[in-house]
Amino acid sequence: MNIASLSTIKAQNMSLTQVGIAMLDKSLESMDSLGQGLVNMLDSAAMERSVNPSVGSNIDMLV
Secondary structure (H helix, E strand, O other): OOHHHHHHHHHHHHHHHHHHHHHHHHHHHHHHHHHHHHHHHHHHHHHHHHHOOOOOOOOOOOO
8 A cells, every 4th residue: 555545544534533423423412402302391291290280190091
């Protein structure tokens, strides 16, 4: 192998590594926002239970 091809391969590997890191960063941001949404949803459900404690505690069934 000559120096030029090694340099090209190294540059491509660096580019792929940077793209992979950027994609992981975006996925972490996405998971963080989804987790924050889940926490907000749970907080709103807790607020509903504190205002109406009987809501959702009973199930009416006919057999």
